[in-house]
Amino acid sequence: MKNISILGSTGSIGTQTLDVVRNNKEKFNVVGLSANNNIDLLEQQIKEFKPEAVAVMNEKKALELKKRIGNSKTNVFHGIDGLVTIATLENADLIVTSVVGMIGLIPTIKAIQCKKNIALANKETLVTAGEIVMKEAKKNGISILPVDSEHSAIFQCMMGYTLKDIERIILTASGGPFRGFNKDQLKNVTATEALKHPKWNMGKKISIDSATLMNKGLEVIEAKWLFDLDINKIEVVIHPQSIIHSMLEYKDSSIIAQMGYPDMRIPIQFALTYPDRIINNYKKLDLLEISSLTFEKPDLNTFPCLKLAYEALRVGGSLPTVLNAANEELVELFIQGKIGFYDIPKTIEFILEKHDVEYKLDIDKIIDIDKWTRNFVKNILL
Numbered sequence: 001m002k003n004i005s006i007l008g009s010t011g012s013i014g015t016q017t018l019d020v021v022r023n024n025k026e027k028f029n030v031v032g033l034s035a036n037n038n039i040d041l042l043e044q045q046i047k048e049f050k051p052e053a054v055a056v057m058n059e060k061k062a063l064e065l066k067k068r069i070g071n072s073k074t075n076v077f078h079g080i081d082g083l084v085t086i087a088t089l090e091n092a093d094l095i096v097t098s099v100v101g102m103i104g105l106i107p108t109i110k111a112i113q114c115k116k117n118i119a120l121a122n123k124e125t126l127v128t129a130g131e132i133v134m135k136e137a138k139k140n141g142i143s144i145l146p147v148d149s150e151h152s153a154i155f156q157c158m159m160g161y162t163l164k165d166i167e168r169i170i171l172t173a174s175g176g177p178f179r180g181f182n183k184d185q186l187k188n189v190t191a192t193e194a195l196k197h198p199k200w201n202m203g204k205k206i207s208i209d210s211a212t213l214m215n216k217g218l219e220v221i222e223a224k225w226l227f228d229l230d231i232n233k234i235e236v237v238i239h240p241q242s243i244i245h246s247m248l249e250y251k252d253s254s255i256i257a258q259m260g261y262p263d264m265r266i267p268i269q270f271a272l273t274y275p276d277r278i279i280n281n282y283k284k285l286d287l288l289e290i291s292s293l294t295f296e297k298p299d300l301n302t303f304p305c306l307k308l309a310y311e312a313l314r315v316g317g318s319l320p321t322v323l324n325a326a327n328e329e330l331v332e333l334f335i336q337g338k339i340g341f342y343d344i345p346k347t348i349e350f351i352l353e354k355h356d357v358e359y360k361l362d363i364d365k366i367i368d369i370d371k372w373t374r375n376f377v378k379n380i381l382l
């Protein structure tokens with residue numbers, strides 16, 4: 001039995017993680033869950049999985065949930081301290097970090113310091129503080145197992161080899177809902193259109209990031225830290241079928257690809273069972289049904305967010321923190337219909353230029369820079 005805690009259990013990754021658990025009740029026991037506001041779903045999850053503790057970010061909702069579940073054995077916590085409690089429960093073996101945004105940073109660091117293994121979906125944590133998180137992981141001897149399908153693919157393709165054997169990795173991207181659009185067509189697209197991802201059913205923030213290609217940029221940064229790769233060894237290709245989840249080229253020119261239908265439960269399951277592989281009833285890949293796999297160069301001129309992420313990573317220091325915080329704020333404003341599609345890259349570029357890059361970083365400094373960036377966005381746009 002593996003005891004797992006899920007940060008963000010009411011989201012797309014969180015609910016799919018619980019589906020994997022539901023299919024393997026003899027292997028996993030849920031000890032902790034968390035939500036931001038969605039206490040209706042969290043209440044159902046408490047009834048089904050009977051965790052020892054849950055956290056709700058919103059204090060009022062936490063109190064309401066406490067009333068609703070009455071004298072159930074599940075303890076209810078709230079706020080960031082509540083999230084940390086769920087991330088550090090004494091008997092948790094594995095923490096699934098599936099909250100969205102850099103809010104996952106502190107609970108992830110605290111979990112690592114308590115020597116918990118991490119199944120990481122929350123890419124913003126690695127984007128904003130990758131170097132610090134990976135150093136903490138090494139220091140505490142824990143594993144960070146990738147949940148993101150691309151990084152799970154690379155992780156699987158890399159098995160048995162080390163960095164010195166690798167020529168490059170190729171991250172695949174579906175291209176999102178606006179693949180093939182030109183700048184004129186993109187000017188007036190709405191959040192409703194951007195949220196219609198052709199291949200994956202995901203939370204709102206990552207869906208918008210997929211539409212701008214910022215998601216791939218965040219994944220380039222995530223890959224750099226997860227696999228300790230030089231930026232020049234990380235490439236991106238558009239692969240609209242989303243069958244190859246990513247590839248790895250070895251120095252002997254051999255390329256290994258990991259494939260499957262786009263179903264996040266497959267990489268989630270692997271992160272939960274690693275190093276074992278277990279049977280499931282998910283749809284098996286039928287190559288004849290797919291018949292062709294195609295690849296295109298990303299259009300960095302029409303989708304500048306990917307280019308901005310590469311630039312932020314190349315400069316390094318605090319620039320990825322600024323990129324991430326600005327993007328989080330701007331995506332939210334775009335979802336609210338307050339700004340247009342191109343205001344996202346235009347504003348990020350402006351802030352990256354205004355920011356004086358800092359290289360001596362610790363968590364407090366990162367939190368300060370994150371706040372500075374969010375205020376900057378609000379001041380210039382609202």
Ligand SMILES: NC(=O)c1ccc[n+]([C@@H]2O[C@H](COP(=O)([O-])OP(=O)(O)OC[C@H]3O[C@@H](n4cnc5c(N)ncnc54)[C@H](OP(=O)(O)O)[C@@H]3O)[C@@H](O)[C@H]2O)c1
Binds near residue numbers: 037203
């Ligand atoms: N979805 C995918 O297929 C996918 C694939 C790869 C990687 N990822 C990554 O996984 C992470 C989660 O994505 P998702 O699509 O699952 O997002 P999502 O559906 O929006 O779910 C986010 C989860 O985090 C909680 N949450 C949101 N804001 C919070 C806050 N301020 N404090 C505490 N909890 C908060 C939400 O609670 P409420 O429900 O109460 O709002 C929900 O449980 C992201 O970093 C994303 O990039 C997702």
